Amino acid sequence: MNKKTIYSLLTIACIIGFWLFENFYTPDTYTAPKQEDNTVNITNDFLPSSTTGSIVHHNHYSLSYNEKHEQAEWVAYELNKDQLTYDDRKRPYFIEDPKVKTKSADWRNYRGSGYDRGHLCPAGDRRFSEYAYNETFYTSNISPQNNDFNAGIWNELEKKVRYWTKKYNSVYVVTAGVLENNLSSIGDEDVSVPNYFYKIVARKEGADIKALAFLFKNESSNKSLKKFLVTIDELENMTGINFFENVSDDIENKLEGKIETSGWKF
Numbered sequence: 001m002n003k004k005t006i007y008s009l010l011t012i013a014c015i016i017g018f019w020l021f022e023n024f025y026t027p028d029t030y031t032a033p034k035q036e037d038n039t040v041n042i043t044n045d046f047l048p049s050s051t052t053g054s055i056v057h058h059n060h061y062s063l064s065y066n067e068k069h070e071q072a073e074w075v076a077y078e079l080n081k082d083q084l085t086y087d088d089r090k091r092p093y094f095i096e097d098p099k100v101k102t103k104s105a106d107w108r109n110y111r112g113s114g115y116d117r118g119h120l121c122p123a124g125d126r127r128f129s130e131y132a133y134n135e136t137f138y139t140s141n142i143s144p145q146n147n148d149f150n151a152g153i154w155n156e157l158e159k160k161v162r163y164w165t166k167k168y169n170s171v172y173v174v175t176a177g178v179l180e181n182n183l184s185s186i187g188d189e190d191v192s193v194p195n196y197f198y199k200i201v202a203r204k205e206g207a208d209i210k211a212l213a214f215l216f217k218n219e220s221s222n223k224s225l226k227k228f229l230v231t232i233d234e235l236e237n238m239t240g241i242n243f244f245e246n247v248s249d250d251i252e253n254k255l256e257g258k259i260e261t262s263g264w265k266f
Contacts, residue, residue, distance in 0.1 A: 029098045030134040042076045045209070046172040046202055049242040050074075056099040056140065060132045061121040063140055064241075065097075069179045069192035070105035071143045074241060075120040076174045079165045083125070089133045091123075097140035104140040109187020118145030120175050122158050143177045144186055144193040148220030154197065157214060157225055160266075161201055167265060168203050175199040177218070178238050194218055198235050200243055209247065210263050211255050226266060232256035 042062055050064035051073060061077035094107035094117060110117045120141050126132040135141075145154065165171050177194025184193045195218055202211035215230045215238075232243055233256045244252045 029095065030092070030131060030137075042078055042172065044246050045244070046078075046174065047076060047246060048074050048174055049245045051240050054100065054102070056097065058099065058135050058138070060126055060135050061141070063120075065100045065102070065104065065140055066179050067102040069177075069183070070109070070189050071179070071191060072120060072140055072176050073179050073239065074174050074176045075141055076172070077121050077125070078170060078172050079125050079161065081165055081169045083128045084162055084165060085127045087127045089123070089127055089130065092134045092137050094137050094139055094142065097138040100140050104138065105187065105189045105191045107139050107142075109189050109191045110142075110144065111187075113144065113186035115144035115186060115193060116147050116150040117142045118150045118154070121173075124158065125162070143197070144191060144218075145197070146218050146220065149197075149216065149218050153216060153221045153223070153225070153228070157199060160225060161199075164201065164203070164264070168205075170203060172202045173199065174202075174243060178215075178235075180238070196238070198230075198239070200232065200235070205263065209244075209251055209255060210260070211244075212261065212264060213259075226261070229259045229261070231259055 047062065048064070052064060052066050054065040054067065056063050056065060061075055063072040063075045065071075066073045096106060097104040107117060119136055120143060121136050123133055123136045126136050161171060161173060175198065177192075178196040178198060179192060179194065183195065185191055186193060197216050197218060199214045200211060202209060211232065213230050213232045213235050214225065214228045215235065216228050236242060236256065244255055247255075
């Protein structure tokens with residue numbers, strides 16, 4: 001067999017191997033180091049209701065998975081000031097969530113779709129450890145986002161959340177796409193493409209709770225963040241989720257019925 005034939009066969013083998021790797025290989029799971037074995041549950045006051053009953057607790061965020069839409073209806077996490085770092089992390093593979101019993105959508109549904117694999121709990125909020133960072137790459141933590149939206153106003157709000165964390169020491173975040181009927185979908189598993197995305201940012205101030213709610217169309221925008229403020233009641237009507245079901249009725253009514261920006265530095 002001459003060298004030309006050998007090189008040709010090697011090239012073909014490499015192409016086939018790369019294709020198989022891209023289309024069929026996915027690592028099984030990310031393993032937590034011993035010092036990170038314990039799950040860090042979000043405080044009960046800020047854990048929303050679930051319309052599906054499929055709640056998953058990871059070490060550094062929790063979620064409620066919606067199998068019909070192949071994504072989370074909410075992801076909830078706490079962000080503390082001492083967790084904010086700029087450590088450089090190598091981006092891992094997007095892999096299926098081993099804790100979602102019905103299996104989360106494969107990342108390949110997004111390939112060629114024209115949509116970003118948009119993080120709900122941002123990888124940038126979890127740079128403080130390699131495992132915390134890797135956890136954000138479970139596909140239960142992503143949703144199809146318009147690139148200009150993901151890299152634009154959505155990214156701007158993520159940065160603002162980090163700013164508030166630095167200023168107020170700790171915030172709680174609940175976020176996802178609005179999952180409703182008749183959404184368009186992508187991929188073989190029909191991953192729904194939300195028309196809207198929401199984010200609730202809350203914090204404790206003594207015995208009081210302060211919260212802001214944002215609602216965005218899944219598209220680019222040059223408007224200021226304040227233009228996207230809505231009441232939590234409005235989000236609950238759209239999603240069917242009770243975001244503060246575990247707090248007293250008095251506090252819940254005060255939080256959810258109006259937009260209150262006092263106490264938040266924009």
